[in-house]
Amino acid sequence: MDAHDSVVKDKFENIYTIKRKQNRSKTFEARMIADHNETIFGCFLSVYDKDGNLLVKERLFYEEPDEYLFNSRIGDIKWLDNSTIVYTSNTKQELARFSLN
Numbered sequence: 001m002d003a004h005d006s007v008v009k010d011k012f013e014n015i016y017t018i019k020r021k022q023n024r025s026k027t028f029e030a031r032m033i034a035d036h037n038e039t040i041f042g043c044f045l046s047v048y049d050k051d052g053n054l055l056v057k058e059r060l061f062y063e064e065p066d067e068y069l070f071n072s073r074i075g076d077i078k079w080l081d082n083s084t085i086v087y088t089s090n091t092k093q094e095l096a097r098f099s100l101n
Contacts (some may be wrong), residue, residue, distance in 0.1 A: 018043070023079045026050065028100065030077050030085050032060070041070040045077065045087060045098065056098060060087055 019032040027050055035042040041063045047056040063070040073087040083100040 010091055018074060019077055021079060021085075023082045023085075024066070025082050027082065028055070030079065032074070032077050032087075035069075036065060037067060041065045043070070043074060045084065046094070047098070047100065055100060058096070058098060060096060 014034070014036040016034050016036075017031050018034050020029055022029045029048050029050075031046045031048070033044045033046050035044065043060040043063075045056065045058045045060055046054060048054055061073055063073055067088055072090070075087060075095065076092075078086055078093075079085050085098050086094050087098075088094050088096040
């Protein structure tokens with residue numbers, strides 16, 4: 001059995017934080033989360049309050065689980081103010097905007 005077969009057999013799942021950023025007042029933390037398994041790569045934006053409570057979870061994109069494909073789609077997250085965060089592409093184009101209001 002090769003490594004790929006072993007990963008599929010074990011129903012490999014890998015969830016990790018790609019990026020994290022706090023807003024200016026440090027009341028919220030946004031995290032770009034990867035949820036990677038043998039069939040799909042999912043990228044999500046999660047926002048937590050200072051007590052660690054999940055306030056927002058939004059899908060940014062899904063891609064095949066090939067690092068050459070999904071790495072090119074991972075952009076950046078940036079707080080515009082204390083309650084608005086944007087997800088941008090590698091070319092700085094705004095792809096999504098989320099507000100906590």
